Amino acid sequence: MNQKEQTGYFRRNPFFRVFLREVDRMSSSFVYLFTTLLGPLIAFILLLAIFNEGVPRNLSVALVDQDHSSLSRKMAMWIDATPEAEVVMRLPNLEEAYDQMKNGHIDAVVLIPKETEKNILKGVQQEIPVFINNANILKGGYLQKGIYKTLATLSGGIKVQVAMKHGLSERQALAKAQPVKLHQHVLFNPFGNYAHFLLSALLPLMVVVFTLLSTVYAVGTEVREGTGPEWLEHSEGSIIVAIAGKLTPYTLLFLVVSTVMNVVLFVQMGTPLRGEFMLIALGELILIMAYQMLGVLLVTVTSNLRLALSLGSAYSMMALTFSGLTFPQFAMPAMAKAFTWLFPFTYWVKLFISQAIRGEAVVYGIRFLAILPLFALLSVAILPRLKRILQNENYWGKV
Amino acid sequence: MTGQFYQDEMQAILKDQGALLILSGAIIIYSLIYAYAYKMELVREVDTVVVDLDRSSSSRQLVRMIDGTEEVKVSRSATSMKEAREIFDEGEHVGGIVVIPANFENDLLEGVQADVAVYADGSYFLIYRQLLGAAVKSVGTFSAGVEIKRLMAEGKTYEQAMAARDPLSADLHFWFNPSSCYGSFVMPGLILIILQQTLLIGIGMIGGSNKEKNRHSFQVPVALKRGGIFPLLFGKSLSYLTIYSVNSLFTMVLLHNWFDYPNRGSYLDVMALTLLFLLSVIFMGITFSVLFKKRESSILLMVFLSPIVLFLSRISWPADSIPPLLHKLAHVFPSTIMVPAYLRIRDLGVGLVHVRYEYLLLLGQTGFYFLTASVALYFETRHNRKLSQQEEPI
Numbered sequence: 067m068n069q070k071e072q073t074g075y076f077r078r079n080p081f082f083r084v085f086l087r088e089v090d091r092m093s094s095s096f097v098y099l100f101t102t103l104l105g106p107l108i109a110f111i112l113l114l115a116i117f118n119e120g121v122p123r124n125l126s127v128a129l130v131d132q133d134h135s136s137l138s139r140k141m142a143m144w145i146d147a148t149p150e151a152e153v154v155m156r157l158p159n160l161e162e163a164y165d166q167m168k169n170g171h172i173d174a175v176v177l178i179p180k181e182t183e184k185n186i187l188k189g190v191q192q193e194i195p196v197f198i199n200n201a202n203i204l205k206g207g208y209l210q211k212g213i214y215k216t217l218a219t220l221s222g223g224i225k226v227q228v229a230m231k232h233g234l235s236e237r238q239a240l241a242k243a244q245p246v247k248l249h250q251h252v253l254f255n256p257f258g259n260y261a262h263f264l265l266s267a268l269l270p271l272m273v274v275v276f277t278l279l280s281t282v283y284a285v286g287t288e289v290r291e292g293t294g295p296e297w298l299e300h301s302e303g304s305i306i307v308a309i310a311g312k313l314t315p316y317t318l319l320f321l322v323v324s325t326v327m328n329v330v331l332f333v334q335m336g337t338p339l340r341g342e343f344m345l346i347a348l349g350e351l352i353l354i355m356a357y358q359m360l361g362v363l364l365v366t367v368t369s370n371l372r373l374a375l376s377l378g379s380a381y382s383m384m385a386l387t388f389s390g391l392t393f394p395q396f397a398m399p400a401m402a403k404a405f406t407w408l409f410p411f412t413y414w415v416k417l418f419i420s421q422a423i424r425g426e427a428v429v430y431g432i433r434f435l436a437i438l439p440l441f442a443l444l445s446v447a448i449l450p451r452l453k454r455i456l457q458n459e460n461y462w463g464k465v
Numbered sequence: 466m467t468g469q470f471y472q473d474e475m476q477a478i479l480k481d482q483g484a485l486l487i488l489s490g491a492i493i494i495y496s497l498i499y500a501y502a503y504k505m506e507l508v509r510e511v512d513t514v515v516v517d518l519d520r521s522s523s524s525r526q527l528v529r530m531i532d533g534t535e536e537v538k539v540s541r542s543a544t545s546m547k548e549a550r551e552i553f554d555e556g557e558h559v560g561g562i563v564v565i566p567a568n569f570e571n572d573l574l575e576g577v578q579a580d581v582a583v584y585a586d587g588s589y590f591l592i593y594r595q596l597l598g599a600a601v602k603s604v605g606t607f608s609a610g611v612e613i614k615r616l617m618a619e620g621k622t623y624e625q626a627m628a629a630r631d632p633l634s635a636d637l638h639f640w641f642n643p644s645s646c647y648g649s650f651v652m653p654g655l656i657l658i659i660l661q662q663t664l665l666i667g668i669g670m671i672g673g674s675n676k677e678k679n680r681h682s683f684q685v686p687v688a689l690k691r692g693g694i695f696p697l698l699f700g701k702s703l704s705y706l707t708i709y710s711v712n713s714l715f716t717m718v719l720l721h722n723w724f725d726y727p728n729r730g731s732y733l734d735v736m737a738l739t740l741l742f743l744l745s746v747i748f749m750g751i752t753f754s755v756l757f758k759k760r761e762s763s764i765l766l767m768v769f770l771s772p773i774v775l776f777l778s779r780i781s782w783p784a785d786s787i788p789p790l791l792h793k794l795a796h797v798f799p800s801t802i803m804v805p806a807y808l809r810i811r812d813l814g815v816g817l818v819h820v821r822y823e824y825l826l827l828l829g830q831t832g833f834y835f836l837t838a839s840v841a842l843y844f845e846t847r848h849n850r851k852l853s854q855q856e857e858p859i
Contacts, residue, residue, distance in 0.1 A: 101765055109769050112791070116776050119786040167640065168815040170805060182633075191628035193636040200639040201727070201812035203650045204781055216633050221633040228629070241578035246527075246608040248600060249580055252587040253553075253561065263590050268772065274770055281759060372483025372670065375761055379768040380491065386772075387502045391503075394589050396558050399510040402501065423588045 083300040084311025088267060088284070092315060102319040109272040117261035122208055123150035128163045128172045135183035141194075144220060145176060147364050150212030157231065160197075167199050174198045174209045185222060221409035262335050267391045269327050270353075275382040276413055277320050281361025282378045284312065284450075286371030292463055294456025305453040306446075313358050317351075324350040332422075340425025343349060345435070349417045352438045356410040357382070359442035366445070366452040369461050391419075410441050420452035466693075470700025477671050478704065487764075488667035489706075492712045495659050496652075500724050503648035508591050511560035511599075514549045517542060521570035527581070527607050536599040539563075553586075560592040564601060573611055628796040640774060641727070641812050649726045653811055654780035654804045655844040656716045657742070661800045662771045664709060664743070665750045669763020672754025694843045698751065698835075701842075705747045714737055721811075729814025737817060738807055741827045745799040748834035755841040778804040802826050 088353035092098040127145060131138050146153040153173065157163050163175040175197040185192045185235050196213050222243050229239035269349040289295050301308035328347070331337045339346075358379075364374040387393075388406045395406055413434040418435070420426045455461045470480060477482055478514050513531070532539040540559070543549035549562045552835050562584040572579040583600040585593045609630060616626035717735065721728050777795035778783045787795075795801040806823035809815050 097759075097762060097765060105766075105769055109773065113776075115788050115791050116773070116782060118788060122783045122786045124785060125783065164640075167495075168809065168813055168819045170809055170819075186632050188629055189625070189632075191624075192634060193634050193635060195636045195638060198640045198641050199641055199813075201641040201650065201808060202780075202783075203647065203782055206639065210637060214637065217633055217635040221631050224632045225629070228632075241576055242612075242615075244578065245573060245576075245611040246579045246581055246604055249582040250597060250600070250801070251582060251584045252593065253584050260590065270773075272769060279765055279768065283765060286761075350518050350808040362491065370482060372481070372761060373486060375764045376483050376486045379764060380495065383768070383771065384498065387499065391589075393502075394508060394592055398502075399504075419588050422760070455747060 067425060080300065080302045080304065080307050081088075081311045084297070085314055087297070087300050087314050088312050091284075098280070100404050101283060102274055102316060103323065106272055106276050106320075106456050107326065109276075110269060110326065113265060114270070114330065117265055120261045121149075122205060123149050125150060125174070126154040126172045127151045127174045127176060127208055127209070127213075128155045128157050128166055129153050130158070130160055130175060130177045132177045132180045133182040134426065137183040137186065138178040138452055141176075141178060141217075144216045145213060148212040150208045151216075159436055163197070168198075172199075173202075173205050174213065176213065191282060223345065236278050238247055241254055248266065262337070265335065266331060266337060266418070267329065267386060270350075270414060270418075271382075271386050271411065272325075273320060273324055273327060273350075274353070274357055274385060275379070276323075277316070277357040278361050278364075278378045278382045279375060280316055281313065281358045282371070282374045285309075285362055285365045286374055289365060289369060289455055289461055290371045290463060294458065294462075298456060299452070305449045305456075308380045309449065313355075313362075316358065317354055321351065322355045324354065337422060338425075341421030341431060342428050343421075345421050345428060345431045346418065349414055349421075349431075351436055352435060353410055353414045356438045356441040359445035360410070362452065363445035363448065366448050366455065369455050381409075382411075385409040388412065389415040392416045408439055412436050445461075466696035467699045468705070470697050471703050472700075474671070474701045474704040475707075477780065478667075478708070479669065483760075484667050484670040484687050487663050487670065487712060488708055489712065490805065491663050491715060492659060495658055495663075496716050499659075500648065500652055500720060504724065508595050509535050509759060511536060511592050511595050512540040512556065512558050513537050513560055513596060514541045514543055514552050514562045515539050515542070516546055516549045516562060517562045518597060519565050519569035520568040523570040523573055524565045527565060527569075527603065528563075530603040530607055531599060534599040534603055536545055536595040545635045559586075561591075561596045576615075602741045617849070648724060649812075651780060653721070653726055654778060654808055655775065656720070656773060657800055657804055657807060658775045658778065658780075660709065660712060660716070660743075661746050661798065662767060662774065664705065664746050665753070666767045668705060668747065668750030669754045669757050669767065672760075672763075694839055694846070698839055698842055701751060702744070702747045702838075705750075706743060708720065709743050709747075713743070729817070730810035734810050734817045735807070738803070738810065738820070738824065738827070741824070741831055742799050742803040742807075745803075745827060745831040745834055748831065748838040749797075749799065751838040752834055752841045755845045774798050775799055777801055780804060780808075796830075799827065799830060802830065 076086065092102075129142050129145070131142065140158075142153055145151050151174065155166065157166065157175075160175065160177060163172070163177075165171045167175065177195045177197070179192070179195070182194070194217055196217075198206050198209050198213075223244040226236070226239045229242050230236065234242065288297050297308055297312070298305070301311060306407055324347075328350075332339050361374075361378060364378050364381075365371070368374045368377065388402065388409055389412045390398075395403055395412075398406070417431050417434040417443050421428075421431045478488060514533070515528050517528060528539060531537055537560075541552055541554060543562075546562070546564060549564075553559045553562060564582040564584070566580055566582075569579050569581075581600075582606055583597065585596040585600075587593050612630045613623070616629050617623065621629065630696045716734075717739065720726070754763065757766075774795070777787065777792065777798070778800045779787075792801075802823050806820035806827075809820055810817075
């Protein structure tokens with residue numbers, strides 16, 4: 067009982083014959099190893115390294131202190147202490163600061179005018195001009211937030227001090243300083259920072275890109291090298307079995323990759339997992355299969371490996387912009403909104419938000435899962451054409 | 466000689482559908498689609514549910530102020546937090562909930578601090594930011610109004626009241642891109658990344674296919690003479706430079722005009738920098754194309770790097786936050802040096818003098834890749850000659 071009989075079965079069964087043939091092909095070239103395992107892992111490592119910090123910190127600020135008072139020194143210290151900003155240089159005037167900004171050395175300038183301390187003591191309002199380079203709105207936004215908060219806190223402190231001097235209790239003084247207080251709450255607080263938010267989209271995008279490209283390459287090479295008839299011979303003439311046997315090794319490898327991704331997302335990054343994990347895992351499997359079948363579709367329609375690769379890379383990359391994660395779908399113009407439905411990735415993002423972040427009922431998640439197989443069906447419908455291409459010498463070796 | 470190689474390379478590109486799509490079609494399609502996608506800029510009028518438990522004239526005024534912001538639209542009101550939560554869970558587009566407590570007006574009159582709560586949906590980052598921003602702004606303005614009224618009731622003049630309310634006020638100025646457009650922020654840099662990545666992939670494809678077909682029959686004898694490699698390198702480079710001059714013109718001039726992207730610098734400076742950038746990318750591409758045995762390899766190895774190179778070029782992620790070693794390694798790509806310098810010219814309107822450091826660095830990089838490309842081509846043609854000699858035993 068034995069091995070012999072078993073291998074005998076595997077040798078006879080058309081599905082396993084194609085499967086084993088593919089494993090042989092894959093071990094023959096570095097390209098396969100790269101597109102299935104090495105590439106995604108390298109991408110993960112690079113992305114995690116880039117976004118390691120979470121939020122931008124210590125952006126460069128210049129200080130133009132014309133007051134030279136104890137208050138202005140305190141202000142400089144406070145600004146330096148905010149996580150967003152760091153005072154990297156002190157300059158005598160605004161012109162020089164402007165020049166430094168043009169050279170790219172600083173992102174913001176805080177100007178403390180003459181007599182600032184005197185005015186405050188006299189009870190005259192003092193404006194502190196702040197100049198922010200907003201060409202980079204991400205940096206600009208962080209700096210605006212950090213500097214504004216620091217100055218507001220300082221200002222509030224002065225107010226409370228003045229009120230307490232007039233004999234109010236601290237609580238009264240606080241109420242006087244800020245009549246209405248806003249309490250901020252975040253529903254489903256998913257990420258402490260923007261970086262993790264981006265990563266939750268970029269990591270699955272990498273899985274999708276490599277899935278599509280590796281499939282296009284695997285199927286397209288058969289057309290190019292004219293190995294189609296031999297491939298079909300292994301599957302005993304069935305194109306369905308041929309495709310199933312050929313793609314399964316890749317499906318398994320990408321499941322390994324997505325498992326690594328899940329560990330990074332949910333364990334290392336601490337993304338909340340409020341819903342059903344099995345649904346997310348199932349979603350990943352179906353997403354991978356949908357993109358594999360789209361890869362088959364691309365090769366079938368173009369019958370040209372390189373054209374299919376070019377189209378495939380554009381299609382898979384663009385999925386991020388149109389997934390609705392970085393920019394919500396309902397705010398897009400009608401045409402862009404319609405466009406979003408053409409990417410399987412969109413449905414996975416929705417499933418991810420529904421099941422991981424919001425923890426909605428399983429029914430909500432299943433809706434999105436149900437749409438993904440439609441992409442695969444589209445491809446199955448034109449498999450007969452692929453069979454013709456594989457058998458027709460006119461298509462071979464062209465590109 | 467160079468002319469002959471130029472023609473050869475051009476023909477190779479034009480005959481190759483896949484490479485042609487990457488080298489010319491992709492730029493136009495990509496840049497137009499992304500420009501259109503980022504034209505959406507900001508999410509406005511996020512649907513918000515208000516729970517007004519006070520139902521006073523003060524609370525109604527605050528609701529009107531929140532509704533009046535461009536970020537938020539008060540679309541529904543609820544009588545309890547529970548009801549609001551139900552509306553939120555049902556509606557796909559509801560961004561959050563604002564709760565004004567009972568006794569709100571009373572507290573204000575009695576000088577007790579009143580609390581307003583905002584619950585923002587954190588699953589979509591942009592919505593969360595918009596709602597929170599609007600709430601902070603309108604509650605802040607409302608609170609300031611109350612304070613000023615109180616101070617004036619104490620007998621202060623308006624100016625005195627203003628000073629007492631906010632002794633030290635931040636006076637924010639934005640020097641560049643004051644409207645905070647997402648498109649004008651991200652697109653100019655993104656265009657450079659698209660130019661670079663398609664150029665690298667395209668050159669890799671053509672290089673790989675030359676190797677496959679092994680059709681260097683004409684090039685071999687000439688190229689191996691002393692100095693003969695240079696006409697080959699110049700011919701190749703010039704053909705890509707021709708195509709990419711057109712591409713650059715389309716993206717850096719036309720697209721910039723159509724979508725109103727910042728354009729403060731002089732075109733001469735932009736051209737001086739872009740020429741160097743393109744040359745550096747082309748020489749880099751030729752160097753690496755020698756490594757690709759198959760024409761598909763370049764696309765398989767390069768595509769996934771595009772978003773990574775984008776982040777490494779500091780467009781949307783500051784360099785200080787990237788691990789220093791990784792940032793140094795990223796200087797392999799011309800975009801890492803080019804993007805910050807280019808953005809300063811176009812966004813800030815500085816002259817070449819202000820980007821001299823980057824310019825020199827780019828010049829050095831171009832020189833380096835010129836050398837590596839020459840060496841790579843030399844070894845490739847020598848290798849090909851050996852092959853063709855083996856094939857023709859005569």
